[in-house]
Each structure stands twice: as C-alpha cells, then as structure tokens.
Amino acid sequence: MAQIVPVNTRQDIFPQYLDTPIGNLIEYHNFNKHFESDKKYEHAEILIGMCMDNRKRLNIPEKFAYVIRTGAGNLRTSEFKVSYAVAVGGVRAIALIGHNNCGMANLKAKEQKFIDGLVEVGWDRQAAQDHFNHFAPMFEIGNELDFVLAEAKRLRQRYPRVLVAPMMYRLEDNRLYLLKEETGER
Structure with missing residues (x-):
C-alpha cells in the first residue's frame, strides 16, 4: 500500500x-509558482494523465504539458496518444493524477443510474444495459x-526511460499529493 504524502514546501x-x-x-499547482518569471515553453515537457472530472483544474502555464483527460485518468485506452507525446512530442515525464471520490470507482453501484440516464435521453433500455455491460469492465478502476x-x-514498463509519477488530487483542498510507494520503484 502506498502512502499519500502532502507537498506543502519545495522540500516535500x-x-x-x-x-x-x-x-x-507541483510548484506551479501547489505553490502558485509564477508563470511569467519562469521560461516560456516552446513545447510540452510533460504528459499529464488525469480524470475528466469537472471538479479538478490544474494551475500550469501554456505549452507546458500535454493533458489527456479520461475517466479516472485511465490511459489504457489512450496508449497511442501517450506514445505520440513521448515519441513525437519528446516528453520524458508523465504525471498520472488520480483523485478521491472518482466516479469510475465502483461502477457496478452506479449501473442503474447509468442505464436510467441513457433511457431518459432516448436509449432503448436493453441497449443501455448492453452498453454498460460491455464497457464498465474496461473502465472500472476499483480503488483510486x-x-x-x-x-x-504499467506505464513504467511500457516506457522505461520516462519518469512516471503517481499522484493524487484531493478535491477538498485542490492540491496535488505524491504517492510514496513501498515497492522501492522510482
């Protein structure tokens, strides 16, 4: 199990x-590092994978990052885009940002609401049920x-020379947290 580590100072x-x-x-988002005093970015230096959830917004300068927003920040279905950012865009760092209270956690509990919501906008009930049954297993994340x-x-194995940082975003304080992994991996 990992430990969620607050980042309140540069030393953290x-x-x-x-x-x-x-x-x-982290410095841009958590510490409001001033953009204009920093260099102007000509190209992205990082790929940020994060959830599409509308409760989150990062404080980063223009052209600093490629950002892929998907349910739960799940990049499994965006593999080509990740490869593009690495191979063509030249990024050598990936921040994978999960967050608490993610809608992709425990999808089974949301099944009826999902189906009813699609029926409400014109879907056939059986088609909505089939849609959920087909895609929910692909997008279910379990624990954030x-x-x-x-x-x-997985990303470290796929891109061994790219720095990958697992992080969490807490909705309560809109801050990024690092994850201290017990495995001893980077």
Missing part, C-alpha cells in the same frame, strides 16, 4: 522529481489509489 517534493517537469508541475499505482507501474 521527492528528490527524484526535483528540478524535473514533475517538480515544476490502487489504480493509480498499477497504471504507473
């Missing part, structure tokens, strides 16, 4: 992330923390 940023795009992301850690591990 893990050494492997200091003076990297991951550290810059466990998912972010597993996805970070």
Whole structure:
C-alpha cells in the first residue's frame, strides 16, 4: 500500500522529481509558482494523465504539458496518444493524477443510474444495459489509489526511460499529493 504524502514546501517534493517537469508541475499547482518569471515553453515537457472530472483544474502555464483527460485518468485506452507525446512530442515525464471520490470507482453501484440516464435521453433500455455491460469492465478502476499505482507501474514498463509519477488530487483542498510507494520503484 502506498502512502499519500502532502507537498506543502519545495522540500516535500521527492528528490527524484526535483528540478524535473514533475517538480515544476507541483510548484506551479501547489505553490502558485509564477508563470511569467519562469521560461516560456516552446513545447510540452510533460504528459499529464488525469480524470475528466469537472471538479479538478490544474494551475500550469501554456505549452507546458500535454493533458489527456479520461475517466479516472485511465490511459489504457489512450496508449497511442501517450506514445505520440513521448515519441513525437519528446516528453520524458508523465504525471498520472488520480483523485478521491472518482466516479469510475465502483461502477457496478452506479449501473442503474447509468442505464436510467441513457433511457431518459432516448436509449432503448436493453441497449443501455448492453452498453454498460460491455464497457464498465474496461473502465472500472476499483480503488483510486490502487489504480493509480498499477497504471504507473504499467506505464513504467511500457516506457522505461520516462519518469512516471503517481499522484493524487484531493478535491477538498485542490492540491496535488505524491504517492510514496513501498515497492522501492522510482
């Protein structure tokens, strides 16, 4: 199990992330590091994978990052886009940002609401049920923390020379947190 680590000062940023795009992301978002005093970005330095949830917004400068927003920040179905950002865009850092109270956690509990919502906008009930049954297993994440850690591990295996940082965003305070992994991986 990982430990969620608050990042309240620059010294709280893990050494492997200091003076990297991951550290810059944290400084921009958590510490309101001023954009104009920093360099102007000509190209993205980082890929940020985060949830499409409308309760989250990052404080980052223009051209600093590619951002892929999907349910739960699940990049499994965006693999080509990740590869593009790495191969063509030249990014060498990925911030994978999960958040608490994610709608993709425990999808089964939301099944009836999902189906009823589609029926309300004109779907046939059986088609809505089939739609849920087909896609829910692909997008179910289980526990948010466990998912972010597993996805970070998968991305590290896929892109071994790219720095991958699993993080959490807490909706209560709109701050980024680092995850201290027990496995000893980077």
